[in-house]
Amino acid sequence: MWLAELRFRLLSDTSYSLAEQHIRQYLEALIFQGQLIGREFPTYFADDHFCSRIILPAEDALKPQHHSLRGQQALAALPEAGLSYPKLQLLGQDLMSSHTDPCPSATGYLLFTNFAEQVSPLRCCEHFAPVPLYRLGAGSTTDYEDFIRWQLQYQALDEIQMQQQRVLPKSAENALQQLHSKLNQQGRQLARRVEKFSGKTCYYYLYSGSSPDCSLEASKACPGCGLTWQLSDSWHGLFQFRCDHCRLVSNIAWDCQ
Ligand SMILES: [Zn+2]
Ligand SMILES: [Zn+2]
Numbered sequence: 739m740w741l742a743e744l745r746f747r748l749l750s751d752t753s754y755s756l757a758e759q760h761i762r763q764y765l766e767a768l769i770f771q772g773q774l775i776g777r778e779f780p781t782y783f784a785d786d787h788f789c790s791r792i793i794l795p796a797e798d799a800l801k802p803q804h805h806s807l808r809g810q811q812a813l814a815a816l817p818e819a820g821l822s823y824p825k826l827q828l829l830g831q832d833l834m835s836s837h838t839d840p841c842p843s844a845t846g847y848l849l850f851t852n853f854a855e856q857v858s859p860l861r862c863c864e865h866f867a868p869v870p871l872y873r874l875g876a877g878s879t880t881d882y883e884d885f886i887r888w889q890l891q892y893q894a895l896d897e898i899q900m901q902q903q904r905v906l907p908k909s910a911e912n913a914l915q916q917l918h919s920k921l922n923q924q925g926r927q928l929a930r931r932v933e934k935f936s937g938k939t940c941y942y943y944l945y946s947g948s949s950p951d952c953s954l955e956a957s958k959a960c961p962g963c964g965l966t967w968q969l970s971d972s973w974h975g976l977f978q979f980r981c982d983h984c985r986l987v988s989n990i991a992w993d994c995q
Contacts, residue, residue, distance in 0.1 A: 739775055739832040739857070740794040744824040747787045752820030757788060760812070760819035765790060767809035770883040772871025773799045775835070776856045788821070795838045795858060795870040800826055804872040806881035839867035847940040848987065849929045851889050853896035859889045860932065863941070866974040874935045888924050895921065899947065914945040917961040917986075929985065941980070944988040952994035962986055 746761060761781060768774040774792050781790040794800065805813065816823060836855060839862040846863035857868035871882040892914070899910040913919045925942055932940035949955045960967040962984030972978045977987040989995075 739835040739838065740797055740799075741829045741832050742792050742794050743827045743829060744790045744792055745787045745827065746789075746816065746824050747822040748820055749817065749822050750820040754783075756819045757821055760816055760821060761788060761790060764809070764812040764816065764824070765792070767806060767812045767881070768792075768800070770881045770886055771804065771806040771809055772858055772860075772873075772882050772885075773804055773809070775858070793832060793835070793856075794828075795868065797828060799870060799872070806872075808881055836868055839865055839869045841865065841869075843873075844869055844936075844938070846938050847929075847932050847936065848943060849925055849932065849940060850943040851892050851896075853893045853900060859885060859892075860940075863939070866976075874932065884924075885928055888921070888928055892921060892925070896945075911947050915947055917944060939985060941985045941987045943977070944986050946988050946991045948993040949991035952991070955990050955994045960984055960986060 746757070748757075758781070765774065765779055769777070772795065775795055776793050779790045779792055781788055783789075798804075802810075813823060836857050841862050841864065844862040844864065847869065848861040848863055848866070849859055850861050851859040858870055860869045860871060860874070861867065862869050871885055874882075895910040895913050898904060898906055899914065904910065913921045916922065922942075922944065929940040929942040932938075944961070949958075956968060956978070958979075959965060960979070960981040960983075962981060965981065965983070967979045967981040967986075967988075969978055969980055973980060973987065976989060978990050979988040980986070
């Protein structure tokens with residue numbers, strides 16, 4: 739990930755609120771295309787420009803060819819608010835976040851997220867490294883807003899169920915852990931969409947936090963098809979279960995490890 743600044747120079751008279759609204763629309767379009775990571779973008783005004791501090795998944799993430807239609811429109815609308823097209827300045831590599839997938843085109847994918855990491859929910863099967871969503875190049879007029887909105891809800895529930903004094907005892911965990919919860923239904927549909935866009939396999943990670951009986955945990959069956967899915971060696975050091983038929987991966991329940 740790269741820390742960077744986007745500078746929007748003032749071209750003509752404008753108001754703070756109009757400029758802010760246009761900058762926000764542009765940044766939001768970049769988020770929903772997977773071109774920016776995170777949700778908070780401190781923006782200040784100095785001399786003759788606005789400046790937003792951003793995190794990019796890759797050095798070339800803001801190249802025009804990666805923009806969605808919404809992004810192109812938001813970019814084209816900046817002069818209406820008296821702003822120039824933004825100038826990018828890379829500040830350096832973010833030392834606190836994971837490295838983006840090195841594959842120019844991954845051989846397969848995994849949809850995986852958690853509360854702790856602010857990265858793309860799409861991972862490369864080979865490196866388990868985050869893949870910026872725009873790299874899927876869906877070739878349509880829609881962006882990846884559904885993926886980002888699913889990830890936000892997933893992370894919120896994961897954050898809740900990590901707390902000692904949970905305000906939603908069990909219900910947050912059930913949403914993460916049960917195959918047919920609304921959250922996991924949405925997630926699996928997104929994984930199928932990745933397969934449609936890319937023509938490659940996309941696994942879905944099914945969270946497993948607790949188990950009614952830890953002694954049976956290793957022999958549990960795939961919740962999708964009921965078949966054996968235990969791996970002889972754990973995959974990426976995290977997943978002890980994988981079903982190639984249902985394209986699901988999971989782990990020995992955290993409480994049983
Ligand atoms: Zn890779
Ligand atoms: Zn299965």
